[in-house]
Amino acid sequence: MVKAVKLKNLIRDNKIIRVAQGKQYIDNKEIIVSDIYRPGLELTGYFDFYPKQRIQLLGRTEISYAARLDHDSLIRVFTKMCTLETPCFFVSRSLRIPRELKEAAEQAKIPILTSSESTTYVSSILTEYLRERLAVRDTIHGVLVEVKGLGVLLTGDSGVGKSETALGLIHRGHRLIADDRVDVYQKDVETVMGEAPQILKHLMEIRGIGIINVMDLFGVGAVKRRASIRLVIKLVNWDNTANYDRLGFEESKRNICNVEIPQITIPVKVGRNMEDIIEIATMNFRAKKWGYDATKTFDNNLTNLISANSKKDLAEDKNK
Template sequence: MRRDAAVEVSRLLAEDSAALQLETLSDWGGLERLLTRPRIQKPGLALSGFVKHVYADRLQVLGLTEVDYLLSIGETEARAGLEAYCKRKLAAMALTRGLEPPPPLMELAREHGIPVLRTPLMTSSFISRVTRRLEELLSPRANIHGVLVDVLGVGLLLIGRSGVGKSEAALDLVLRGHRLVADDVVEVMIRPPDTIWGAATQLHQHHMEIRGMGILNITHLFGVAAVRDNKKIEVVVELSDLHEDDYDRLGTENNNWPILGVDIPLVRIPLRAGRNISSLIEVVARNQILKFRGIDSAREFQEKIATHIAMTTGTATPSDAPEEASPRQVSGQITGLVSLGEVE
């Protein structure tokens, strides 16, 4: 796992400039300073010289209140407070509402090499946007070998050994009208509070490798509607050469695959000659949509079979029958019941 422990101020300027609308008033060579926390800080009492709780590795945001305060007091008093404030080796300051910085602030920022930024956004709006962006830039990240697709709005991460057919299945899904997010290398990250999002690396974005054909540009072949830049990962689909006893026949076992400490539901699809893997993957997405709505077909069927077994054997009443038979016991009886024509 890789974690971006710090972000340079220059990267914050380059990232998502349309949303933050930041401009550099003066940087004095300090744009390489590091931000290590996603939360911003408003100076408040720090402008009066009380700097005990000032965190230099946070972005300092000054709004109308701070600027009016500096302008309302004498320049000597303002300079004294700002001197103690700027000595904290701040990573950067950002003024909101397009405000003009007071002269003492710019002078002391230059003296201490602190970049001064400005945005026309209202303070509350800017804080919300920059906090969200810093959370993304500073969140834990990792690269996973797999293919990420958006099927019916559900993010499916296809995993399996190299050459198992993940890219071919994804290509078939694209032909069915679904969307590719990333092929081969999926960059995953945590978005608060505990969701996992995936995207392609900049080099691989919107491209796919098909053995025997080489690298394909999915956007050029199928249009922009066939791709998307990122997607929340909601199910992991493992394509593997499993034996019959290695997978859940009922689909009631709660299998998970951890990504960056977050458990994602796992579905294992055994590969067999002649199986339409892309159709099965599409059904996984449809079944997940039902689960989002509180409908679990496998568990409903399990309860129905368990009730039938309990009633025919006389071991329990309908009300407590589902608790009397485990999923494995039910699975063992299904084949016999079906062959006898007892289950409709």
């Protein structure tokens, strides 16, 4: 099934948009692609690759060119641009809408929208809105929190302590995005966004207590609508026979919506302060992104020490 965004929702959610004509046709219109099109070549009569399923955005360039054409040419061009798949026309900068466009759009029952904003700004706002809502979505079992400004996804088996750890982080001033179930979608080639399902918004389940409302208990500053997932922390129960990474050389990734996200595994054990450890893990991750890698520093120090000892041994052998 093809995903679609209702045109009426696009208008409702973006205050910069005004309906110039065809309000009665809005309910029947849907958008299935996030790309916005500026029909420049079509105004010259070239329709070989006309993307009719996109929002048709006309800015200063298109409107000024149309003003040079005669009435019959405009009628012919605009009529051809009006198809069953065309969701709407959009004129930016509050420019005067050509009479021929109004006639053709009314005949084809296509709405015309307008805005006082610049064409580039309108295109950016519409594209971002549509990409978010048309993106392929998935659901992950885990807890998403914002720690030190970074979206951190806590994963692990049920009962490992994800929600309790997240609650401790919230108590320290960090923010909850989603508990138990995280809806994720790809924003761009490098970014995955996570948010809570509407039914679980601001809510957490704490064993022994039940459901709590984080915003009611900690205030509006303790929650956030969505965040980009920058780090995955997998919590596992401590196993004395397991060989855990102690130096930080091991790097792993988790694929979420076709984006590779860095992942680290942290064992959970009675007496370990998981809130402290996750805070430090987040700070260390950020430091690595900025080029400060303690693992590399240790490796360099070790290499220098071995080299110095080798030279010392060589010198002692020569003196013998």
